[in-house]
Amino acid sequence: MDKLDVKISAKNEYSYPIYIGENLLKSAREFILKHTKAKKILIVTNETVYPLYGKFLCFDNSEFIVLADGEIYKNMETLIKITDKALEMKLERTDAIIALGGGVIGDMAGFAASIYRRGTDFIQIPTTLLAQVDSSVGGKVAVNHRLGKNMLGAFYQPKAVISDTAVLKTLDERQYKTGLGEVLKYAFMENNCGAGEKYNFLEFLENNRENILKRDDKTLCELIKICCSLKSAVVNADEKEQGLRAILNLGHTYAHAIENITDYKKYTHGEAVSIGIKMVFDLALKLSTVTKEYYERSVNLLRSYGLLIEMREVFDKELFYNIMRGDKKVTEGRLKIILPNGEKSVEIRDNIDKKNILSGI
Ligand SMILES: NC(=O)c1ccc[n+]([C@@H]2O[C@H](COP(=O)([O-])OP(=O)(O)OC[C@H]3O[C@@H](n4cnc5c(N)ncnc54)[C@H](O)[C@@H]3O)[C@@H](O)[C@H]2O)c1
Ligand SMILES: [Zn+2]
Structure with a gap:
């Protein structure tokens, strides 16, 4: 234990x-x-x-x-x-x-x-x-x-x-994968979590995929411990989400819109999150805040765990944007996006223009 x-x-x-x-x-x-x-x-x-x-x-x-x-x-x-x-x-x-x-x-x-x-x-x-x-x-x-x-x-x-x-x-396979959507997000923000030690969670996920997918208890203990350590370091720094805690919403500005636009019926939360994470990586690549190499590595990780990375349907971009703006993460009319910026690191941005935000949809 x-x-x-x-x-x-x-x-x-x-x-x-x-x-x-x-x-x-x-x-x-x-x-x-x-x-x-x-x-x-x-x-x-x-x-x-x-x-x-x-x-x-x-x-x-x-x-x-x-x-x-x-x-x-x-x-x-x-x-x-x-x-x-x-x-x-x-x-x-x-x-x-x-x-x-x-x-x-x-x-x-x-x-x-x-x-x-x-x-x-x-x-x-x-x-x-x-x-x-x-x-x-x-x-x-x-x-x-x-x-x-x-x-x-x-x-x-x-x-x-x-x-x-x-x-x-x-847990059925779909619910398990839903959890993995949230698990993987931590790998992309480890450097922001200030836990005082390096977990190399991205490498852990790359090296232990088979054991994680077959739900090996020992590997899961390790995985859960790392995720909880990373999350609690962030919560400790900002319990009431006045700043840093927002990074835990990586992919979520898109995910909430995907869930909302499909009436919460087509995608589980974690499925929407993995699609949302792929969308912010597309955005980061476009804005050159990540290298092509790190982009490929990150998207491959999502893919290798069998997570959804594309929506199954095409939505009206204007409608999608309005729904995104209805998300709670809008401060004074500015849409907040958690954007990957370099390896294992993200930043909170509220100055990305609409054209870029919608480019990945
Ligand atoms: N408080 C927070 O910080 C926070 C963070 C993320 C998500 N959430 C909330 O969490 C909820 C989603 O949680 P979830 O994904 O666990 O969904 P859930 O609680 O609906 O559980 C998913 C399904 O799995 C079943 N289930 C639960 N344990 C099982 C088990 N051991 N074996 C078989 N079936 C089992 C449930 O009955 C349910 O049908 C949302 O309401 C979301 O808003 C809260
Ligand atoms: Zn979530």
């Missing part, structure tokens, strides 16, 4: 551990007791994950709320169901709310924990690759509003994160 401590300097050195290893779910009870004083435990999960892994969290003092599966249920209505259940159980602030599921469950359970009695102890047990490398780290919790994704939410840090690599075996 590996353990990584995530520090949030803005909060007087508040830190919490991320445990990473094979079959950690079997010891879930010990982890929960170590990090909370919970007398009662509410486990938030969904109808897909519960039959697979609910059994590991059946304790005398635990109860489950099993939600319908899907991003469409990530809304206020479901949030109220979670808080209703917490109230019925008469949970105290020192009891625990546990998220057992992917990013949808983690975001909702975390938001519920942040508002229930003004903040109740919260533990993340992420069960998708995306959740283990991305959404369970950093404390962003939210639900969607009909007028926008993740529009209602908070910054709320967990007491601990327990990432069990064994659960990734039951």
Whole structure:
């Protein structure tokens, strides 16, 4: 088992551990007791994950709320169901709310924990690759509003994160690849992450492709640890996304538009992200902020993992641009793009003109 401590300097050195290893779910009870004083435990999960892994969290003092599966249920209505259940159980602030599921469950359970009695102890047990490398780290919790994704939410840090690599075996191929879309983004920004040590994550991904694609536990532990270290270094420097944290959105300005224009039905988030990353690399090549050689190396990495790099359809550019401008990452009318600039490095740009932004679509 590996353990990584995530520090949030803005909060007087508040830190919490991320445990990473094979079959950690079997010891879930010990982890929960170590990090909370919970007398009662509410486990938030969904109808897909519960039959697979609910059994590991059946304790005398635990109860489950099993939600319908899907991003469409990530809304206020479901949030109220979670808080209703917490109230019925008469949970105290020192009891625990546990998220057992992917990013949808983690975001909702975390938001519920942040508002229930003004903040109740919260533990993340992420069960998708995306959740283990991305959404369970950093404390962003939210639900969607009909007028926008993740529009209602908070910054709320967990007491601990327990990432069990064994659960990734039951993910279908598409969901696994979706997580890989987010994994690969870290390789292109390692030099911005200030983790104080070199992971050579790009090389790690190039050299361990076979093991990663066959979901080898040892390799996955290493991979998850590196991703969490890189993300937490960024979050530590900028918890509330006032600057640096925006780099984690590499490819996302395009990705959000792709998801939106296809009504969130044709592409998973990670698929849209890998297409979005290819688009920013096309842009970077055009603006000469990367060499042809590094461009080829990066696009080959995406391709070698079997990730989508082209949209399956052609969209009206004007419509696409307007949707991009509707993205949250617009500050005072300027479209923010995270642009690769040199090896393993990106920059935040808000001065790229429309013609160039649209050239890769
Ligand atoms: N908070 C953040 O910083 C952050 C970052 C990135 C994404 N997100 C959010 O995360 C969500 C996407 O997360 P996701 O990709 O994990 O999607 P998800 O939670 O919908 O999970 C994907 C699918 O996999 C199933 N599943 C989960 N674990 C499984 C397992 N071990 N075996 C088999 N099936 C399993 C789920 O039931 C679901 O059908 C979005 O709502 C996004 O907004 C949040
Ligand atoms: Zn993302």
